Structure formats: structure tokens, C-alpha cells
Amino acid sequence: MSAIDVYEPFNRGLPPLKKYAKQLFGRRAFIAEFAKSELRRQNFGSPLGQIWLVLNPLLLSAVYFLLIIIISGQTDSARYAHLTAGLFAFYMITNSITAGAKSVTAGGRLILNSAFPRIMLPIAASVVELFKFIPTLIVLFAIHIILGLPITFALFWAIPLIFIFYIFSLACAILFSCINVYFRDIQNLLPYLTRTLLYLSPVLYESSALTEKLSILKTINPLYPMLDSWSRVMVKGELPFAADVFQSLIWTLALLAISSYLFLSREREFAVRI
Amino acid sequence: MSSLSASNLNSHNRGEVAVSIKNLNVVYKTTLEKRPTLKNRLLQFSSGKKQTRIVNAVQDFNLEVSYGSVLGVVGANGAGKSTLMRSISGILPPTTGRIELYGSVSTLLALGVGFSQEMTGRDNVILGGLAAGLSRADINNKFDEIVDFAELREVIDAPMRTYSSGMYARLAFAVAVTVEPDILIIDEALSTGDAHFKMKSLNRVKELRGHNRALILVSHALATIEEVCNEVIWLNKGKLIQKGDPVSVVAAYKKFLEVGSSPMIDEDV
Numbered sequence: 001m002s003a004i005d006v007y008e009p010f011n012r013g014l015p016p017l018k019k020y021a022k023q024l025f026g027r028r029a030f031i032a033e034f035a036k037s038e039l040r041r042q043n044f045g046s047p048l049g050q051i052w053l054v055l056n057p058l059l060l061s062a063v064y065f066l067l068i069i070i071i072s073g074q075t076d077s078a079r080y081a082h083l084t085a086g087l088f089a090f091y092m093i094t095n096s097i098t099a100g101a102k103s104v105t106a107g108g109r110l111i112l113n114s115a116f117p118r119i120m121l122p123i124a125a126s127v128v129e130l131f132k133f134i135p136t137l138i139v140l141f142a143i144h145i146i147l148g149l150p151i152t153f154a155l156f157w158a159i160p161l162i163f164i165f166y167i168f169s170l171a172c173a174i175l176f177s178c179i180n181v182y183f184r185d186i187q188n189l190l191p192y193l194t195r196t197l198l199y200l201s202p203v204l205y206e207s208s209a210l211t212e213k214l215s216i217l218k219t220i221n222p223l224y225p226m227l228d229s230w231s232r233v234m235v236k237g238e239l240p241f242a243a244d245v246f247q248s249l250i251w252t253l254a255l256l257a258i259s260s261y262l263f264l265s266r267e268r269e270f271a272v273r274i
Numbered sequence: 275m276s277s278l279s280a281s282n283l284n285s286h287n288r289g290e291v292a293v294s295i296k297n298l299n300v301v302y303k304t305t306l307e308k309r310p311t312l313k314n315r316l317l318q319f320s321s322g323k324k325q326t327r328i329v330n331a332v333q334d335f336n337l338e339v340s341y342g343s344v345l346g347v348v349g350a351n352g353a354g355k356s357t358l359m360r361s362i363s364g365i366l367p368p369t370t371g372r373i374e375l376y377g378s379v380s381t382l383l384a385l386g387v388g389f390s391q392e393m394t395g396r397d398n399v400i401l402g403g404l405a406a407g408l409s410r411a412d413i414n415n416k417f418d419e420i421v422d423f424a425e426l427r428e429v430i431d432a433p434m435r436t437y438s439s440g441m442y443a444r445l446a447f448a449v450a451v452t453v454e455p456d457i458l459i460i461d462e463a464l465s466t467g468d469a470h471f472k473m474k475s476l477n478r479v480k481e482l483r484g485h486n487r488a489l490i491l492v493s494h495a496l497a498t499i500e501e502v503c504n505e506v507i508w509l510n511k512g513k514l515i516q517k518g519d520p521v522s523v524v525a526a527y528k529k530f531l532e533v534g535s536s537p538m539i540d541e542d543v
Contacts, residue, residue, distance in 0.1 A: 005379070006372065007362075007364050007367045008368060008372050009369055026407065027407065037397040041390075111365070113382070115364030272357075273305065
């Protein structure tokens with residue numbers, strides 16, 4: 001009779017990756033069910049909850065637009081579309097970081113009681129944020145039409161860009177979920193981190209407004225090329241720069257590789273650290 | 275009361291190996307503080323104080339558990355009982371050694387089932403089951419049986435933060451035993467709930483034993499250990515001190531608790 005399950009020491013601190021990936025794929029129903037339960041818990045299952053899902057970022061963009069009008073006096077419609085598109089995408093990423101950070105520590109009982117690939121907790125948290133982002137796309141397209149912005153084939157670039165946004169969000173969720181196990185006060189720092197990222201990204205301003213002196217931001221801020229490409233596609237209806245897409249992909253894949261390695265090499269300890 | 279349906283059970287012969295543990299050592303690093311923070315880490319770093327400790331929780335441990343038996347595990351706090359159970363369940367893999375499981379495992383190690391206090395009992399049962407590797411169809415088939423066994427039908431759609439600790443424990447126990455595991459591992463869970471549920475839980479354990487399941491039961495309730503177990507192991511500071519029939523091991527353990535030492539432990543030191 002052969003053993004159904006064998007537990008042996010991890011090789012170089014990592015679980016057996018083939019078995020891990022198989023178990024993760026086998027538990028994909030958990031991720032879908034978690035997203036549904038979480039959205040229901042946050043009342044997004046009801047019509048009023050869905051309205052709030054769209055209304056919340058719209059109100060936020062209105063507040064920031066007011067700020068732009070006061071500071072720069074600009075009131076053109078393209079500026080509003082740029083701001084709204086950028087904020088919606090930016091908040092999907094930062095909400096994913098915040099939800100991901102809590103995902104492992106919040107799953108304490110489950111972690112103490114069951115053997116399963118722990119990485120599915122931050123994955124599930126980031127999927128919830130993706131589900132919350134998708135309805136805002138309808139609003140973005142409505143704004144696009146109402147403001148008479150150009151409708152071109154370049155708009156199809158939104159699909160690969162959303163995919164890059166999601167993978168980047170996932171990588172951030174994995175990274176911060178692991179850090180939060182070791183430093184529980186990291187959540188207190190997240191609002192400062194996300195606010196700083198907002199100011200360093202082309203959301204409240206357009207990339208063309210950036211002075212030469214600050215152009216280093218385009219290189220050091222991973223969100224910069226992503227959000228700039230997003231604005232070109234969603235507001236101007238133009239193709240993104242190939243270099244920006246390439247840079248976004250490199251940032252995303254590098255962060256995913258680093259955060260996944262960090263998480264997998266640490267997850268054995270989670271059961272005794274929570 | 276629900277009962278195990280023999281037609282749904284995988285067949286195992288009494289005496290067949292269910293769990294095999296060879297040369298197991300479990301070592302882990304943990305923090306000295308309950309809630310580690312970056313602030314404290316920086317403060318401790320600047321003061322040069324030690325921030326973590328290495329725990330040799332299980333040392334050079336060998337064991338076989340057979341189908342049709344209930345293995346009791348006794349030992350004082352910090353003996354390594356919970357770590358051993360987590361290793362067998364795959365939650366905390368070995369540092370060295372090998373654990374082989376010859377059947378599906380269900381665990382009841384941390385009191386309370388599931389994921390989130392804010393979610394309903396129903397959502398927690400479903401999420402806990404999916405995380406443990408059950409299919410949605412398996413959970414749906416067993417859901418009514420779980421709710422009926424836990425006697426929580428009226429509150430199953432209420433958030434679990436509204437549950438009492440007894441209700442929490444009942445739901446956890448019901449999930450663990452209703453999924454028809456080949457191997458069931460229970461850590462300190464039979465002593466929860468009211469007298470009626472304790473009796474019901476104990477009967478379910480005996481029923482599983484009768485169906486040639488393998489059970490591992492960690493408990494400080496020595497009378498329960500003597501009543502339901504075929505074999506008992508006594509752990510102390512991560513080491514196996516004694517293994518044998520329940521009466522003799524429990525008697526030796528009781529003596530150790532009374533006098534604080536034992537010839538076997540002294541010899542080992």
C-alpha cells in the first residue's frame with residue numbers, strides 16, 4: 001500500500017513546488033468562494049452595495065478634481081477623465097495591498113487547523129479587489145462617451161494593461177501579507193506608503209507636466225509606466241509606448257518572483273508565528 | 275443524531291498502518307513577543323536584546339498508528355503535543371525525518387472552524403472545507419449533516435462573531451468528524467461544549483474507531499484517554515517518554531505530575 005501523503009523537510013526552505021502548484025490549482029474553488037463570500041460580507045451583493053462600489057471612487061475623483069481646479073484652475077474634461085481612470089486603477093492596486101496585508105494574519109484559525117498552500121490567501125484577497133474594480137470600468141466607458149473622448153482600437157490595450165495591474169496587485173498582496181506576519185504594525189504604515197505612491201504617480205497630474213528634474217520617477221516608480229500607459233489608452237485613445245509596457249512587465253514579473261519566493265520560503269513558519 | 279454511513283466509507287483493515295513517523299525532528303524559530311512589530315524590532319535591535327528563540331519542539335520521534343485504533347497523547351504544557359499533531363497534519367512540515375499518511379486526514383487542532391468571524395457559519399464551513407481540499411459537491415452533500423450534528427441550524431447564517439465559544443467548538447467538531455476522514459486528529463477539543471455535546475462527541479469518536487478509522491487524540495482529560503484509547507504515548511519536552519496501554523502510561527504520567535519527575539525522564543536527562 002503506498003502512502004497518500006508524505007511530509008519531508010523542505011528543500012532549501014521551499015516546499016516541493018510541483019506538489020504545491022497542484023494543490024493550489026486544486027483549491028481554485030476556495031479563491032472563487034472566498035471572493036463571493038467577502039463581497040457579500042461587504043454588502044456588494046446587494047444593488048445598493050453595487051451602487052456604492054461605483055459611487056465611492058467617483059466621489060473620490062470629484063474631490064481630487066476640486067483640488068486640481070483650486071490649485072491649477074484647470075477644468076478641461078480630458079483632465080477629469082485622466083484623473084478618474086488613474087484613481088480607479090490606482091485604488092485597485094492599493095486596496096489589494098491593504099487587503100493582502102491582512103489576509104494571512106486574518107486566516108489564523110484556518111492556518112492553525114489545515115494544511116493548504118498559504119499563498120491562496122493573498123491571491124483570494126487580490127481577486128476580491130479585481131472583482132470590485134471591474135464594475136468601475138463601465139463608469140469609465142460612460143465618462144469616455146459622455147466627454148466625447150476618442151474611440152479607437154487602442155482601447156483594446158486596456159485588457160492587457162488590466163492584466164498587468166492585477167498581477168502587480170497580486171505580487172504586492174503576497175509581499176505585504178508575508179511582511180505583516182513578522183511586523184504587525186506594517187498596516188499602520190500602509191496609508192503613508194500608498195499616499196506617497198499616489199503623489200509619485202501620474203494620477204493627479206499628467207506625465208507631460210513632470211519637470212526634467214523629477215523624470216527619475218519614471219524609472220524608480222513601478223506604477224509610473226503602468227498608469228501613464230493606462231491614461232494614454234483610456235483618455236487619449238492612443239497606443240501605449242512599447243518601452244512603458246515593457247518596463248511595466250519587467251517590474252511586475254520581478255516583484256511577483258521576489259514576493260513569491262519570500263512567501264514560500266517563510267510560509268512553514270506561519271503556523272507558529274500567528 | 276447523524277451517524278456514519280458504512281457505504282460511504284473507504285474500507286481499511288484493522289491493524290493496517292495509517293500513519294508512519296520516522297526519525298522526526300521539528301525545529302522552528304519564533305519571536306519572544308506575542309505580537310511582533312517593526313517598532314519593537316528596531317528598539318530591540320538598538321538595545322542588542324535577543325528577539326527570537328529556537329524551539330526544538332519534537333526530537334527523534336518514531337511512531338506507527340494503525341487503523342481501528344485510537345492513540346492518546348498526553349504530556350504537560352510545552353511537551354510538543356500540538357507541534358507533533360501539526361506535523362502529522364502537514365501544517366508544520368518536519369525539519370528532518372519523514373511522515374507517511376495512508377489515508378485522508380481531518381484535523382481539529384485549533385478551536386473554531388473556518389476563516390473569518392465576520393462571515394456566517396455557512397460561509398466558514400464552506401471555506402474551511404474548500405481550504406482543506408474538499409470539493410464543493412462534498413461539502414454540499416455533508417452540509418446538512420454538519421449543521422444537524424452541531425445543532426446550529428437556527429444560527430448557521432449568522433456571523434460567527436455572534437457565536438458562543440461552545441457553539442464555535444461544536445461547529446468545528448461537526449466539520450472535522452462529518453467529512454468521513456480515514457485519519458482524524460483531535461487536539462484538546464473533546465473537553466469543549468456542554469455535557470450533552472461532550473457525550474455526543476465521545477460517541478462519535480467511538481463510532482469512528484468501530485469503523486476502523488485511525489484516531490489520534492490529544493487531551494488533558496485522562497479519564498477520557500483511558501476510556502477511548504487503545505494505546506497512549508506520553509511526551510515530555512519534545513521526546514517520547516513512554517508508549518503502551520492506556521492504564522500504565524496514564525498511571526506513570528499521573529505519578530510524574532504528582533512528584534514532578536519520573537525515573538524515565540531523569541534517566542533521559
